[in-house]
Amino acid sequence: VQLQGSGGGLVQPGGSLRLSCVGSGFTFSTSAMSWVRQAPGRGLEWVSAISVTGGSTYYADSVKGRFTISRDNSRNTVSLQMSGLRPDDTAVYYCAKGSQCGTYCFDYWGQGIRVTVSS
C-alpha cells in the first residue's frame, strides 16, 4: 500500500492550494479517505473525510466552508482544495486510508505534504 501526496507549498494568507494523494496497492474505490494535519511542533488534527463513492463528505469545524474534499476513483486520487487559507492552516497534511474497522480507523498514511501560509 502506498499513498503519494503532492501539491504543497508556500501561499499567502487568503490564497488557495490544492493537495492530491494517489493510492496504490489496494482497492482505492472501496476505501474511505481522510486528511489529517499536523501544525509545526503540534499533534495530529483530523481535517476532512470522504466516503467511498464521494457522496458524503465531512469537515472539521476549523476548515468548514473553506476546504473541499473530493475523489476520483478512476485515478485512485483524493484531493483537498483549500481556499481562504490562514496562517494557522500551516501544517504538514497527511492523507490517511480508512479500513475495515471504520472510516476513521486509519491503517495507512501518506508521506505528508507541507503547506505554509505566510506573507
Add this chain to the structure above:
Amino acid sequence: DIQMTQSPSSLSASVGDRVTISCRASQDIRNFLGWFQQRPGKAPKSLIYAASYLQTGVPSNFSGSGSGTDFTLTISSLQPEDFATYYCEQYHTYPPTFGQGTRLE
C-alpha cells in the same frame, strides 16, 4: 468533541525496558481506539486498532489493552527504532480526535 488525554507527555527509557503509555477518553468509546507511532520527520504509522489488535506487520512487542475510557499501549522490550512519539485516536464518535502525544526518548 471527545477529549483524549495521554500520559505521560514524555518518557525517558532505555533499550530493553518495558514501557506503558496511557490514554484516557473523556467519555465511553468502547474499544474504538487506535495507536500510532511517529518518528521525527516521518508520517504516522498505524500500530493498533480496536484497542488491542495489531496492524499487519507490527512487531509483537507492541500490545494494547483497555476499553471504555482507559487504554494502554505497552512496549515489552524497547528497541532502538521504538524511540518516537505515540498518539492514540478515538473513532467512536464524530469527529475523530487524537491525544496530544507521548514522546518516548
